[in-house]
Every structure is written in C-alpha cells, then in structure tokens.
Amino acid sequence: MAKVLMKGNEAIGAAAIKAGCRYFFGYPITPQNELPEYMSREMPKVGGVFLQAESEIAAINMVYGAAGAGARVMTSSSSPGIALKQEGITYIAGAELPCVIVNIVRGGPGLGGIQPSQSDYNQVTRGGGNGDYKLLVYAPANLQEMVDLMQEAFDAADFYRNPVMMVGDGMIGQMMEPIEFKDSVSRFDLPEKDWATTGTKGQRKPNIINSLALDPAELEKHNHKLQKKYDAMKENEVRYETYNMENAEVVIVAYGTTSRIVRNAINDLKEQSINVGLIRPITLWPFPEKAFDEVPAACKSLLSVEMSMGQMVDDIKIASNGRWPVSFYGRVGGMIPTPEAVMGKVKELIGGEK
Amino acid sequence: MLNEKIICAGFGGQGVMLMGQLISYAGMLEGKEVSWLPSYGPEMRGGTANCSVMVSERPIGSPVISDDATTAIIMNLPSLDKFEVDVATGGNIIINSSLIERKTKRDDLKAYYVPANDIAVELGNARVANMIMLGAYLELTKVVSVESVMTALKKIFGESKAHLMKINEDALAKGSESIKAQ
Incomplete structure (x- = not known):
C-alpha cells in the first residue's frame, strides 16, 4: 500500500480498526483528542461502536464490559485521565481480560500541562492500580512503528488475556509522518474466547468475569497464575x-x-x-x-x-x-x-x- | 545533502498549518523523508499558530526545530518576533510584508519580503496569502516541485473544493514571481 501522511493520533485509530478493534470508549483530553475524534467518524463505517463516556472511569469500565464479552476494545487518554482509569485497569488485569489502552503522555503531576512528557513511566510500568499485576507496555518512537505495533498489541492482549498499554507522548500524537499500513500475519496462535460472557443459550454453564476472590488460598493461586503469565511475557515479549x-x-x-x-x-x-x-x-x-x-x-x-x-x-x-x-x-x-x-x-x- | 528545516508561522486562520502539510505531503510524494509537527496549546481563534516541517534525504531523527531552521516563513508580526531568532546563520526568512512593517533584525540571513495579502486580494481571494508565501518558498529553495504540491493539494481538498485548485495554482505562481523580482 502507498504511504499516507497522517497525524499520530489518527494513525493509532486507523491501525486499531485495521487490527480488528470494533469498540472504543473514551473521554476527551489534550493531547490525544484527534484519536477519539477519528474513532467517532470511522468506527460507524466498519460497524463498530464509538462512545464518549461521561468520565474516564466510566470509559474504562465500559472497556471492562466489552472485553468480558469477548470484544476487541480500546480506550485512550492522557496522563491524568490514565490515572483515573487505574481502578478499572487493575480490575481488568485481575479478571484476565484483553484490551488496549493508549496513553499520550503530558506533563504532570496533577493536571500538569498539555505538552509532551514521559513522566508516566512509573505509572505505566509499576501499575497505578492495586495488587500484583503488570501491563505489557509498548513505547514506539515513530508513527510507523506505532502503527506496526498496534496489531501486535491487540494480539498479545488476547493471547495473554491481559491489558496492553501503548505509550506515546504529545509529540507522537500530534506530529505527521508518512505511514504505510502493511498487512501483517499474527505471530500468535489465538484460541477461541470460550471464557467470554456471550450468553449460554442454555447450552453451557455460565462464564463468570470477576476480580473478587475472598478465599485467601484461591487468591494466592490466582496470583501465581498471573505471575506465570508475566514470566512468559518477560521471556517472549521483550523488544528493544x-x-x-x-x-x-x-x-x-x-x-x-x-x-x-x-x-x-x-x-x-x-x-x-x-x-x-x-x-x-x-x-x-x-x-x-x-x-x-x-x-x-x-x-x-x-x-x-x-x-x-x-x-x-x-x-x-x-x-x-x-x-x-x-x-x-x-x-x-x-x-x-x-x-x-x-x-x-x-x-x-x-x-x-x- | 537535502536537510530542510522549515518554520511556518502566523495567526490561526492564515493557513500556516496547511502550508506546512503541503510541503510535507509533496516531499513524501517525491520519496523524501518528511515530518510535520504543529504547535498545540490553549490558543484562541486569531491566536498564534506554527508548525515545524522537515524534508530530508536521511531518516528524520527529532522533528523539533530549536535554533537551526533553514527557512522561516513568517505571516505576522508576533511570529517574526518569536521565530527570527530560530533561523540558522545563512538561512532564509520570508516575511509577509503586507502585515509586517518592520524588517528582520538579523543581518546574517537572506531576507525576502512578499506582500502576500496584497497579491492575494489582487487575485480575488484574500485567503490564498499562504499559497503566495509557499510559492515564494518553492521558488527560493526548490525543495519540492510545484507539481507535487498541487498533487498534494488535490488530495487534501478532495472533490468538494476542486473549483479552488486554479486560484491556488495562480497564487503559487504569483509567489514565485515575487521572488524572481527580488
């Protein structure tokens, strides 16, 4: 395909739709607004859903719901908005659901500014939410790399049943560069989402999506299971x-x-x-x-x-x-x-x- | 080796972002490496707007121009005040003399004065002042061809604005003439 000149935020949207994303829930914040704007325009064209939620917290919980139902789903925000989403992110990680979260980082702390920054490093690598969980975090350096990684991000999220974060900054979001949308073959062998809550039709036992485990022994077991997954990511997903x-x-x-x-x-x-x-x-x-x-x-x-x-x-x-x-x-x-x-x-x- | 770093600056509505995009798009069409980086911020309508454009034969590292611009295309006075310091010695500065009364304070630059708004009004559409400045820039540096810019403009405009292609092309030509006369 020929190269096109696109703004970073719009390129993320285009790459996500190409990667099969059909649900987007977001809430406006600079410097990532062109992404939800793009989604609002383009999602309906592919039969997808764009929804502007009433807050970041609502948006991430809509992601939780859609992911639980087996959808390819994404949300995006910028630093303080990502901070608001942390509760939802740890629930999604705890419930082992796949989704992609885009963070176009701006200066902090607090509301900070709107210009490019990388001051969310600890927030994205340490997990801003509670508990022992990890996100797979990509930080591309140019728009082509970001577009190329988007398919990977959705596939890895599905494969590991874990949230994946795509980190850019205001500059990556706002700049334009030539981009080529390539057809890529997934390197993952993705199983059916037989855990999703898609309705039993009276044919099977209900699937339950939950991050609550009151039995300490059960919760410990769950943590070890998650840890094994993170070890596998360390083994297989490192890129540099x-x-x-x-x-x-x-x-x-x-x-x-x-x-x-x-x-x-x-x-x-x-x-x-x-x-x-x-x-x-x-x-x-x-x-x-x-x-x-x-x-x-x-x-x-x-x-x-x-x-x-x-x-x-x-x-x-x-x-x-x-x-x-x-x-x-x-x-x-x-x-x-x-x-x-x-x-x-x-x-x-x-x-x-x- | 080609390594152009261009600042386009003016007030919102003058088409400085489009001017930069056209240079980038045309560069891409010619197989060059390009980047376009806008200023973004809490600006009001009529506030300042600028973008940094790179056109290079090598892959572009940082898209940021600090004080090493090869050309500045300046559409209004606040932009001249702000950006004339960012042009490298020996670089070009193209100033919209319809709106800017003073000359550049730098004596180490090649300065060109183009009455872009006056020429645009003569052409019959004040809004093509940006294309006159762009025409001047293309004549001066030949970084990309006028044909590539027109191809890019056609893609950006689409069918609905096809009727505006002619006046934009005329504006590029007028800008070019204005440089040849200097």
Whole structure:
C-alpha cells in the first residue's frame, strides 16, 4: 500500500480498526483528542461502536464490559485521565481480560500541562492500580512503528488475556509522518474466547468475569497464575533496539520521542569522533535487561535521557547490575531535550572535549 | 545533502498549518523523508499558530526545530518576533510584508519580503496569502516541485473544493514571481 501522511493520533485509530478493534470508549483530553475524534467518524463505517463516556472511569469500565464479552476494545487518554482509569485497569488485569489502552503522555503531576512528557513511566510500568499485576507496555518512537505495533498489541492482549498499554507522548500524537499500513500475519496462535460472557443459550454453564476472590488460598493461586503469565511475557515479549554500541564510551538509554533526539546527538558526536551507543526500549515493561549485555565493558557510563525526572534510572540500575555507573539527563513539564544538551552531558561524562 | 528545516508561522486562520502539510505531503510524494509537527496549546481563534516541517534525504531523527531552521516563513508580526531568532546563520526568512512593517533584525540571513495579502486580494481571494508565501518558498529553495504540491493539494481538498485548485495554482505562481523580482 502507498504511504499516507497522517497525524499520530489518527494513525493509532486507523491501525486499531485495521487490527480488528470494533469498540472504543473514551473521554476527551489534550493531547490525544484527534484519536477519539477519528474513532467517532470511522468506527460507524466498519460497524463498530464509538462512545464518549461521561468520565474516564466510566470509559474504562465500559472497556471492562466489552472485553468480558469477548470484544476487541480500546480506550485512550492522557496522563491524568490514565490515572483515573487505574481502578478499572487493575480490575481488568485481575479478571484476565484483553484490551488496549493508549496513553499520550503530558506533563504532570496533577493536571500538569498539555505538552509532551514521559513522566508516566512509573505509572505505566509499576501499575497505578492495586495488587500484583503488570501491563505489557509498548513505547514506539515513530508513527510507523506505532502503527506496526498496534496489531501486535491487540494480539498479545488476547493471547495473554491481559491489558496492553501503548505509550506515546504529545509529540507522537500530534506530529505527521508518512505511514504505510502493511498487512501483517499474527505471530500468535489465538484460541477461541470460550471464557467470554456471550450468553449460554442454555447450552453451557455460565462464564463468570470477576476480580473478587475472598478465599485467601484461591487468591494466592490466582496470583501465581498471573505471575506465570508475566514470566512468559518477560521471556517472549521483550523488544528493544540498539544502535552504535561498538566501542561506545557512553551508552544512552532512551525511548519514544527522546530516543529520536538522542539519535541525532549520537550522529553528531560521531562526527566529533566520540562514540556513543543507544539502547532503545520498545517495551517499557518487560524492560529489556538483555540489551545491557551488549554494552562494552570499557563503557564509562550509562546515561538515561528522559522527559521525566529519572524515573527510568531504577530499571537501568537493575539491568546493569552495578557493571557501569548510571547518570541522568532530563527535561520535564513539556520542555524537550535538545541534541546539544545531550551532547554536553555526554562530554561531561567522558571528561570534556576531544 | 537535502536537510530542510522549515518554520511556518502566523495567526490561526492564515493557513500556516496547511502550508506546512503541503510541503510535507509533496516531499513524501517525491520519496523524501518528511515530518510535520504543529504547535498545540490553549490558543484562541486569531491566536498564534506554527508548525515545524522537515524534508530530508536521511531518516528524520527529532522533528523539533530549536535554533537551526533553514527557512522561516513568517505571516505576522508576533511570529517574526518569536521565530527570527530560530533561523540558522545563512538561512532564509520570508516575511509577509503586507502585515509586517518592520524588517528582520538579523543581518546574517537572506531576507525576502512578499506582500502576500496584497497579491492575494489582487487575485480575488484574500485567503490564498499562504499559497503566495509557499510559492515564494518553492521558488527560493526548490525543495519540492510545484507539481507535487498541487498533487498534494488535490488530495487534501478532495472533490468538494476542486473549483479552488486554479486560484491556488495562480497564487503559487504569483509567489514565485515575487521572488524572481527580488
């Protein structure tokens, strides 16, 4: 198919519909409004349902209901809206239901601002809701990757019966880039949703969707079952990209929009004979710990570059396990790091200009 | 090597977003790497609007322009005040002299003054001022061809606005003439 020029938020909608999503429940918030707007226009054309709920909480509980009935369903919001959805998300994880949640991150805390940010890292990787649960979290760096991952996100959600989160930021949501919608074959062998509450027609015992388990022994068993699922995700779903790792004096870890800025900085540094590598997590959870085995032993420092206050540093320290010092550079509140500032930080780490 | 970084800026309603989209779309049609990044914020009607456009032969890293724009297309005075500092030395600045009385304060840029609104009114539609500025830009840099821009415009306009193609094409030509005369 020929390339088209689309806004990120609209491309997410188009990719979701192409991936078979037929139910969308949302509530407006900048900078993701073009996504529900697109869905309101396009969902009816494919016989799907678009519904603007009365609140984020209502929207996520509608997702809970549709997922329980076996539908391919999605919701989207931005940071404070995602915070409101957390109760529903932990219920959905507890009840083992598939859905896709899009978070186009803006600056926080609180209502914060509306410009691009990555300050939801902990919210999306640690789970903002209660209990031992995990989301599979994708953080694409460009619109093509986001579109390509959308099919994967719905398939993985169905396969693991778990919510999947797609994380972008205001820039990914608002920008336009050429996109090609490719036909992809699912790498998952997806079973029938025989657990869904679709009506018994008097033929079978009712299916029950629930996240309540009052018997401690039962609940412990359920937790172990969930944990096994998360272990399988850690084993099979980690995605990352490495760049320019050979002889790297510093290796930067950055994802999403920030990784694009960092890549510019790395290319400019190369022209000054300074070798800097990049580890770009594509899944924020599971975190790509394996990628750190590619870091040269002589590397002087790892450097986390974020649009948050060092939230990813903990995961980098766990993954590097004391092998290299870990430094941090970040901008927050909707401010965007410049390649020059990243280059400056790298030079500081290696002890000045060459 | 082609690596254009363009700022299009003006007030809401002047068509600065469309101008940027047309450059991106045309670049894509010509097989170039492109990105388009709008400003977004709590703006009111008539407030400022701008977008950053990149057209490159290499994959585009960051779509953000900090102070390294190769061209700024400026439609109103607040935009000149805000963005003239963001053009790299030796870059182009195209100023809508119908609405902006002052000259650029920079002496290290190639400055061009196009009375876009006056030309648009002469053409019979004040709303094509953006296309006159775009025509000037295309004449100056030849980053994408006028034909590609017209193909892109046809796709964006669709059938319902087909009758507006002619005046837009004329506007591009007038913008081009205005640069040739400078």
